[in-house]
Amino acid sequence: MKLKVLGSNSRGNCYILENEHEALIIEAGFSFSRVRRALDLNHSRVVGCLVSHGHGDHARYMAGFAKSGINILASESVFSSNTLGQHGKMGIAIKPDTEYVLGDFTVSAFTLHHDVPCLGFLIDHPDSGLIAFISDTRLCDYVIPGLNHIIIECNYAKDILEANIRSGRVHHTRGKRVLLTHMELESCKKTLQSNDLSGVRNIVLAHLSPDNSDAARFQNEIATLTGKNVSVAGPGASINLAG
Ligand SMILES: [Zn+2]
Ligand SMILES: [Zn+2]
Numbered sequence: 001m002k003l004k005v006l007g008s009n010s011r012g013n014c015y016i017l018e019n020e021h022e023a024l025i026i027e028a029g030f031s032f033s034r035v036r037r038a039l040d041l042n043h044s045r046v047v048g049c050l051v052s053h054g055h056g057d058h059a060r061y062m063a064g065f066a067k068s069g070i071n072i073l074a075s076e077s078v079f080s081s082n083t084l085g086q087h088g089k090m091g092i093a094i095k096p097d098t099e100y101v102l103g104d105f106t107v108s109a110f111t112l113h114h115d116v117p118c119l120g121f122l123i124d125h126p127d128s129g130l131i132a133f134i135s136d137t138r139l140c141d142y143v144i145p146g147l148n149h150i151i152i153e154c155n156y157a158k159d160i161l162e163a164n165i166r167s168g169r170v171h172h173t174r175g176k177r178v179l180l181t182h183m184e185l186e187s188c189k190k191t192l193q194s195n196d197l198s199g200v201r202n203i204v205l206a207h208l209s210p211d212n213s214d215a216a217r218f219q220n221e222i223a224t225l226t227g228k229n230v231s232v233a234g235p236g237a238s239i240n241l242a243g
Pocket of ligand 1: 010013055207
């Protein structure tokens, strides 16, 4: 199983989890034509698209996905949010702690802590094992047994954000919102440490802030802490999430 990253930050999020036969899209923050290009112009193997929450960088292109016949799974609040305008219902309104079967993928959702309702996902497939997807959130208070891969937001480091606020690069109001809504490096470490990582083969750091992060430092600190294979979900990355 491969994780292809089209983008992973506030400018747009979209990931494709795929093997030769099936593809599951996570987030609709890139246009469907971009996704089709990433799928070699053949989207017949797409089994669905998960959308974590209604912010534009995750949900902006949902309507285009739905028009192309992609089954979208998101919370009721995403379907009814204003960003979708006239398109209304276009998929399955998922409820936490319920399993959804999409081809050989089994998906369930859990609630996160953002400034709008936001879901994390547990994605199981025979080719990868159990994958957790956690973004956008201030914290994650779940302990999830049996994980094999973790895709987790690591948005900013407090010291970088504070320096940016001091220098005026980041406005303090925006800085305050970041503190309340996105995952800081130390919270990411705490979340990882509170889980049993013995079966985890990959940690993928996602949704790094263009202003308030340092990809090499984050990757290095998380790898040192966990002893795991750590990748950063940069645009164009292709990460092997083998079972
Ligand atoms: Zn976001
Ligand atoms: Zn968001």
